[in-house]
Amino acid sequence: MNIVVCIKQTPDSAAKVVAENGQVSWGDSPLVMNPWDEYAVEAALTMQEEQGGDVTVISIGEEGVKDALKTGLAMGCSNAFLISDPAMQNADSQAVARVLAAAIQKIENVDIAFFGRQAIDGDMGVTAAQTARVLGWPILSLASSVGAVNGSIRVERNVEEGRQVVEGKLPVAVSVVKDIGDPRYPSFMGIRKANRATIPVWTLADLGIEAPDTNVRWPEIMNPPEHEITNEIVSGDSPDEIATILADKILSEKVL
Amino acid sequence: MDFSLTDEHRMVQEMVRDYAQREIAPIIKEYDRKQEMAPEILPRMAELGLLGICLPLRYGGQGMDYIALGLVCEELEAVDSSMRVVMSVHVGLNCLGLFQWADEEQKEAFLIPQARGEKIACFGLSEPGAGSDVAAIQSTARRDKGNYVINGEKMWISLASKAHHVMWVARTNPDAPDPHDGLSAFLVELDRPGITRGDIHGKLGVRAGSTGWISFQDVRVPEKNRIGKEGEGFKIAMSALDNGRYTVAAGATGLIRACLDESVQYANQRQAFGRQIGKIQLIQAKIAHMVQSYDAARLLYLHAGWLKNLGKRNTRQTSLAKWFATDASFEAASQAIQIHGAYGYSDEYNVERYLRNARGAIIYEGTSEIHQLIQAGYALGLRGDAPLRKELPAYDRDKWQENCSE
The missing domain is CATH 1.10.540.10 (Acyl-CoA dehydrogenase/oxidase, N-terminal domain)
Known part of the structure; x- marks a missing residue:
């Protein structure tokens, strides 16, 4: 089975987001593989262990994104490719989807493309569906477990009312949630391999596509307004007295 | 650099x-x-x-x-x-x-x-009556028809009850003019007849670890289990300690970091006198000392590790790193408890465990007193590093990672 995992490099989940002059700042937080994507890698590797084949991890971004790809290799992925092109700066999610789709087609004969449910920085959660749309593949979203049955894939989805089992024909795009199981740690063998690997870089020209239009912008980002909160403890000699004082306060503050 | x-x-x-x-x-x-x-x-x-x-x-x-x-x-x-x-x-x-x-x-x-x-392997040097004074080791190994017969008891041995192998230091020559030269090292499988062992409970710290004793009674060990030459036991033990102490130094650095992280978190959250306690200068002073200790301890151990990578002797640097980091980790844990106040004194928070754990490392793998003697010895020209018959191999990434199956 030929599997691709699409990952993104994001700030660490412990990073503090601050909006400054309408722009997001993550401070000097370390950059890591998007934590949701680690579950996608886990799902891909579990599938590979059951079905055999290769797991290729891909991402879009600058040279530094190779670190996130190396994490994928260290976890056990067989290959990694970086798509890097100045035209991809400020790309929106559908532009990203078009480029990922082109990369998946370039890899050829891909059976499953795995995605994390969303990226912790943009929080859009649409890349998997948009990429599936460009490829013309079905999307099985928010899967909590995955398995293969005779040329098709069966996933479980946790829904409010219970559990749903969904089957789809290959090739297919799958986005996964936490319930898929804890992502494995990188192994020493993986770490050694990752640090010896040369990760090929593809430009949009290598993928045979023009820079896709970006139609969505984020003109302004702001932090939630700060609330002034003051605490006051109401005391009195009896519960009745405390209740009376409290009721008077609530009325005078026009809460009721 | x-x-x-x-x-x-x-x-x-x-x-x-x-x-x-x-x-x-x-x-x-x-x-x-x-x-x-x-x-x-x-x-x-x-x-x-x-x-x-x-x-x-x-x-x-x-x-x-x-x-x-x-x-x-x-x-x-x-x-x-x-x-x-x-x-x-x-x-x-x-x-x-x-x-x-x-x-x-x-x-x-x-x-x-x-x-x-x-x-799993452990290390048998300390005895009920011999810790810092290694030359006082009582355990004996005498030759007998191509074997050694080993007797004695080792105490305060980490993983004693879990290990399969022990590196055991025993006296092979009771007549050596310098008692250090009468010691030899053996790698002994712990399923040999004559071996009993057990755990020690009631320790102040490292309670989630395994510390115990091992007793050898007429344990027969083939000559091929002797590591190095007869009489090299002390040198082997001291080389081993250069590496053990390195791990203790690096570990104690992590303990300081844990004290610092938890203190910062608590200081930013706990309110007293109408503000976060992190805004109080006497709390800040404690945090600042932890930062100082952490950075210094980290530089000292990484320097020792760098020397090891190069294959250079690092007895002095490792001893300094171990002495500094373990003393500093105990102080950091104590101050972390002080920052946490009464909560820090209970096991609801981690810092009381950090204090108990930090205390042991000031004793094992060379007490702080032994490390002061070592440092003074080098400074005063009273000790130096004679070349060893075998040195710890330098790190060579290509050779160490060479494997045809990968």
């Missing part, structure tokens, strides 16, 4: 940090209270490859360097000292001792299964 860690270092560090935080942090209080080692720890550390981290692939290891060993110890002890103790005795004292002193046949027989984590 390059202070940066390699990608390999960072990946190892993150992997071990994730492991310790995810799997050990949630259960450690329970085992510390029970005074038991969590049974999954050794098999899991073996599975992850930690038990052979800084040994070449051809000896069953993972081909990382000595800096990676230090980083792992820092991450493990940032969660609990008992985790780092495993690295100290299995890797630092025993495996690296074999790596430095054992012949090829012995490395095949003992080092490879140890590095793979199939066999």
Whole structure:
């Protein structure tokens, strides 16, 4: 089975987001593989262990994104490719989807493309569906477990009312949630391999596509307004007295 | 001068940090209270490859360097000292001792299964009546028809009840003019007849670890189990300590970090006198000292690790790193409790465990007093490093990671 995992490099989940002059700042937080994507890698590797084949991890971004790809290799992925092109700066999610789709087609004969449910920085959660749309593949979203049955894939989805089992024909795009199981740690063998690997870089020209239009912008980002909160403890000699004082306060503050 | 860690270092560090935080942090209080080692720890550390981290692939290891060993110890002890103790005795004292002193046949027989984590190893130097005074060792090994017959008792041995192998130091020559020269080292399988062992309970700290005693009564050991030459036992033990102490230094650095992190978190949250206590200057002074200790301890151990990578003797630097970091970790834990106030005195928070754990390291692997003697000895020209018959091999990434099956 030929599997691709699409990952993104994001700030660490412990990073503090601050909006400054309408722009997001993550401070000097370390950059890591998007934590949701680690579950996608886990799902891909579990599938590979059951079905055999290769797991290729891909991402879009600058040279530094190779670190996130190396994490994928260290976890056990067989290959990694970086798509890097100045035209991809400020790309929106559908532009990203078009480029990922082109990369998946370039890899050829891909059976499953795995995605994390969303990226912790943009929080859009649409890349998997948009990429599936460009490829013309079905999307099985928010899967909590995955398995293969005779040329098709069966996933479980946790829904409010219970559990749903969904089957789809290959090739297919799958986005996964936490319930898929804890992502494995990188192994020493993986770490050694990752640090010896040369990760090929593809430009949009290598993928045979023009820079896709970006139609969505984020003109302004702001932090939630700060609330002034003051605490006051109401005391009195009896519960009745405390209740009376409290009721008077609530009325005078026009809460009721 | 390059202070940066390699990608390999960072990946190892993150992997071990994730492991310790995810799997050990949630259960450690329970085992510390029970005074038991969590049974999954050794098999899991073996599975992850930690038990052979800084040994070449051809000896069953993972081909990382000595800096990676230090980083792992820092991450493990940032969660609990008992985790780092495993690295100290299995890797630092025993495996690296074999790596430095054992012949090829012995490395095949003992080092490879140890590095793979199939066999757990401990280190038998201290005795009921001999700690800092190594020359007072009572255990004896006498030759008998191509074997040695070993008698004696070892005390305060980490992993005594869990290990398969022990590096045992015994007296082979009671008549040596200098008693240090009468000692020899043996790698002994702990399933040999005549061996009894057990755990010691009621320790102040490292309660989630395993510390015990081992008794040898007429234990027959083939000559091929002797590591190095007869009379080299003291030198072998001291070389092993250069590596064990390194892991203790790196671990204590992690303990300081844990004290700092938890103190900062608490100071930013706890209110007193109408403000966060982190705004109070006397609290800030304690935090500042922890930062100072952490950075200094980290630089000292990384420097020692760098010397090891180059294959240079590092007895003085390792001793300094160990002395400084362990003293500083005890002080950091004590101040962390002070910052937490009464809460810090209860096991609702981690800092009381940090204090109890930090105390032992001021005693084991060279008391702080011994390290002061070592430092003064070098400074005053009273001691130096004579070349050894066998030195700890320098790190060679290509050779250590050479394996046709990958």
